[in-house]
Amino acid sequence: MSKFALPALPYDYSALEPHIDTMTMNVHHKGHHQTYVNNLNGAIQGEHGGQFKGLSIENIQRNAVKAPDAIKATVRNNGGGHFNHSLFWTLMAPTGSANSAPHGDLKQALETEFGSVDEFKTRFNAAAAGRFGSGWAWLCMDRSGKLFICSTPNQDNPLMEGISEHVGIPILGLDVWEHAYYLKYQNRRPEYIAAWWNVVNWDKVVENYSHAKQQKTPVFDVPLA
Amino acid sequence: MTSNQLRHLSKVFQTFTEKQFSSSVSKFQLPDLPYDYGELEPYISAEIMRLHHQKHHQTYVNNLNAALEKIHKAEEAGNVGDMIALQKMLKFNGGGHVNHSILWHNLAPVNKGGGTRPDGAFLKAVEKEFGSLDALISSLSTTAIGVEGSGWGWLGLDPNSKKLKLEQCQNQDPLSTKNLIPLLGVDVWEHSYYLQYKNDRATYVKNVWNVVNWKDVASRYEKAIA
Numbered sequence: 001m002s003k004f005a006l007p008a009l010p011y012d013y014s015a016l017e018p019h020i021d022t023m024t025m026n027v028h029h030k031g032h033h034q035t036y037v038n039n040l041n042g043a044i045q046g047e048h049g050g051q052f053k054g055l056s057i058e059n060i061q062r063n064a065v066k067a068p069d070a071i072k073a074t075v076r077n078n079g080g081g082h083f084n085h086s087l088f089w090t091l092m093a094p095t096g097s098a099n100s101a102p103h104g105d106l107k108q109a110l111e112t113e114f115g116s117v118d119e120f121k122t123r124f125n126a127a128a129a130g131r132f133g134s135g136w137a138w139l140c141m142d143r144s145g146k147l148f149i150c151s152t153p154n155q156d157n158p159l160m161e162g163i164s165e166h167v168g169i170p171i172l173g174l175d176v177w178e179h180a181y182y183l184k185y186q187n188r189r190p191e192y193i194a195a196w197w198n199v200v201n202w203d204k205v206v207e208n209y210s211h212a213k214q215q216k217t218p219v220f221d222v223p224l225a
Numbered sequence: 226m227t228s229n230q231l232r233h234l235s236k237v238f239q240t241f242t243e244k245q246f247s248s249s250v251s252k253f254q255l256p257d258l259p260y261d262y263g264e265l266e267p268y269i270s271a272e273i274m275r276l277h278h279q280k281h282h283q284t285y286v287n288n289l290n291a292a293l294e295k296i297h298k299a300e301e302a303g304n305v306g307d308m309i310a311l312q313k314m315l316k317f318n319g320g321g322h323v324n325h326s327i328l329w330h331n332l333a334p335v336n337k338g339g340g341t342r343p344d345g346a347f348l349k350a351v352e353k354e355f356g357s358l359d360a361l362i363s364s365l366s367t368t369a370i371g372v373e374g375s376g377w378g379w380l381g382l383d384p385n386s387k388k389l390k391l392e393q394c395q396n397q398d399p400l401s402t403k404n405l406i407p408l409l410g411v412d413v414w415e416h417s418y419y420l421q422y423k424n425d426r427a428t429y430v431k432n433v434w435n436v437v438n439w440k441d442v443a444s445r446y447e448k449a450i451a
Binding site: 027031032035071075102132133134135153154155176178179182183187 | 245276280281317354373374375376395396397414415416419420423424
């Protein structure tokens, strides 16, 4: 039975410098994300995996609430961790290699929903800075096609119906676990958030938005071993 | 003076007195560390201790005071809805202040008792509940390492049964939210270890036992069972 494998980064470990440091990218990808992959495989390929064996990574999120008790927490935390980080790597790119601002339909949608791109960023920053403890900040689309901002604790994400307070398709996300920024920014999370905008891959976010309009989740590499 | 004038004067005097002597808002302060930042090395680096104390704990204190000020203002305005909305900020930051104030005393440099095994009533209670001190260390390590996201592993005392218990708390939830008296906390927020141990939480927790101040833990136990 095939199991999940760690996807490769779409760029070098040093590609997001100086905004996100090389050491953080190394430990974040090869340490943290790899552990989520290993733990997820352990749960799903084990004796309690049941109907979760062979599920797509996105359906693991949607069904996390229904996982067997013996593996529920592991699936939520590590299934979430694998999805979130696989998406996260694709949302970033070396400065200058992708569009540095939202464009097309997405730009219009952000302006319609939030007033301006700047106002959207201000609200997103607040969600990211205001998430106490570990978690993520998200830009999502709900079932009616409306964009909204939210944050989730730990490795939860808005695809996890029955778990997440806000449900929708995430098109942009930011990891605000301390491991995402501590080596370079220590306790200065707002500085990390501000720097991160320099490496957001808006071409990818625009693509995610157009998928979401068809109620499809973002496309990213989900390699199997 | 007419009775109206007297009534008015009484009201003015009452308001004046209330402004002077109304309940003042508490202002909590960052407690001093009982040792220098570098004294827990090599188990916890000086850089971590400095940031943990001067930045993280200080921020909890500042935000706790800010929350209390806001709650006080809301209370004065009779705005109970706002008071309720501020409870989260109070819990996060008040919990952070409570937890870290305990932590600094739960730890000690090796030459000031850090790592020195306990004896007396506390050790007897540990042996009764866990079998041995090493068994407690092993169980509390597992408990702390297993916390998802940010939080703490705790050794606490159930005030009703007087039994020692292990618990996990999320974020900065104080152990009182689990109806236990805190004796020994293991902070597993990544800020507690990341600069030195990166993602290796297990090694950090293993090393922390070298600087656990068992005398402090035992004295909390004795107070709690009295």
